[in-house]
Amino acid sequence: MTSIPTLDTSSTAKVHLIGGEKGGVGKSLVSRLLAQHFIDENVPFLGFDTDRSHGTLMRFYTGYASPVVVDRYEALDTLIEAAIEQPARRVLVDLAAQTHEPLVKWMEESGVLDVADVSGVALHYWHVMDSGKDSVDLLHRLLDRFGQRLHYVIVRNQLRGDDFSLLERSGELARARGMGARVIDLRRLHETVAQKIDATNSSFWLARNGNARDGGPALGLMERQRLKLWLGHVQGQFATLSL
Numbered sequence: 001m002t003s004i005p006t007l008d009t010s011s012t013a014k015v016h017l018i019g020g021e022k023g024g025v026g027k028s029l030v031s032r033l034l035a036q037h038f039i040d041e042n043v044p045f046l047g048f049d050t051d052r053s054h055g056t057l058m059r060f061y062t063g064y065a066s067p068v069v070v071d072r073y074e075a076l077d078t079l080i081e082a083a084i085e086q087p088a089r090r091v092l093v094d095l096a097a098q099t100h101e102p103l104v105k106w107m108e109e110s111g112v113l114d115v116a117d118v119s120g121v122a123l124h125y126w127h128v129m130d131s132g133k134d135s136v137d138l139l140h141r142l143l144d145r146f147g148q149r150l151h152y153v154i155v156r157n158q159l160r161g162d163d164f165s166l167l168e169r170s171g172e173l174a175r176a177r178g179m180g181a182r183v184i185d186l187r188r189l190h191e192t193v194a195q196k197i198d199a200t201n202s203s204f205w206l207a208r209n210g211n212a213r214d215g216g217p218a219l220g221l222m223e224r225q226r227l228k229l230w231l232g233h234v235q236g237q238f239a240t241l242s243l
Contacts, residue, residue, distance in 0.1 A: 013087035013121040014243070015079060020128035021138045023097035026157040026186065027128045028056035031094035033186075035061045036204040036231075037238050044089040046082055051096035059201055068093070070102040073110060080112060083121045090243070104145065113149050124151040127176075131161050136170045143175055152181035153241060158188045184237040189230050193223050204231060 018031045028051075035057060038045040047065030049055035057065035069075045083091045095103065107113060116123050127142060129135030139154070154176055156164050167173050177183065196217035197207045208227055210216035219227065 013083040013119070014124060015083050015091040015093065015116070015121060016124045016126060016243075017093050017095060017103070018126045018128065019095040019100055019103075020126070020135065020155075021095075021097070021100040021142075022129070022134050025128050025130045025135060026155075026159050027096075027126075028094055030126060030128050030155055030157070030186065031057055031092060032060050032204065033234050034092055034238070034243075035064060037235065037243065038090060038092070039064075039203075039205065040235075043243070044086070045092050046089055048079060048091070048093045049096075050094060050099045055094070055096075057092070057094050060203055065092075065094075070099045070106075073106055076103070076106045077110070080115060080119075080121060083116075084119050087120070113146075122151055124153060126153040126155055128155040128157055129167070130157055130159055131164050131166060133166060136167050136172055139167075139172045139176065140170070143172065143179065148179045152176055152179065154181050154183045155186055156183065157186045159186075162188075182241050184240065186237070187230060187233055190223070190226050193217075193219065193227050193230075196223070197227075 016034060018027050018034065020027050031047075035045065035047055037043075045064070047057045047061060048068040049057040049065050050068055050070050055065070055067060058067065068078065079091055079093060082089070113123065115121075125142070125146070127135075127139055129139065143152075154173065156167070173183065196219060197204070200215065200217045202210070202216045204227075206214060206216040207219065208224070208231060212218040
């Protein structure tokens with residue numbers, strides 16, 4: 001009989017899987033923000049990027065991330081092995097669209113959850129979602145599939161709106177919270193600021209502290225102020241979690 005982990009949030013070794021399955025909901029943005037958080041807080045981490053075409057972590061945080069092929073078990077094994085090898089080092093995985101099923105297949109056929117539980121590794125699954133029905137349905141399937149065997153972080157990304165009443169009415173948010181899920185909100189970053197940062201492949205640190213001479217985006221005074229306020233909000237949300 002398969003055991004259920006204790007879900008002890010104080011576990012030293014932690015693997016953060018940034019998913020949501022649906023494309024365009026902001027998974028890579030959350031991965032970048034979490035990477036920047038670890039850097040700012042001097043938390044050692046190892047990033048893995050599953051996007052073969054234009055990996056975001058590889059692009060914005062060169063030197064912190066490596067590619068991982070989701071259809072090769074040997075490659076995915078390194079996620080768990082890295083966490084066990086250095087428990088104080090966080091493992092951050094940016095899950096590209098269409099990588100959820102291969103990941104789940106690896107987890108189920110390799111007994112990943114059992115190994116993680118025995119080894120003291122906490123698996124945190126970040127379900128990044130917009131306010132649409134597809135994201136709610138995907139959350140429903142995620143909870144059905146794993147129940148209380150994962151630590152969940154529900155990210156309500158206000159990328160395309162801030163009305164999450166459909167999620168509230170569905171009962172899935174209450175269900176997730178009943179399983180110990182943490183819920184955070186990600187405000188929408190002003191589009192022009194986001195475009196300038198992306199155009200220069202800048203980390204959020206460089207965008208916040210650097211300038212065009214440093215290779216960063218040419219942000220105006222008020223644009224930089226909006227970015228600082230937005231990043232402050234993100235840090236406040238992250239502070240409510242056990243990262």
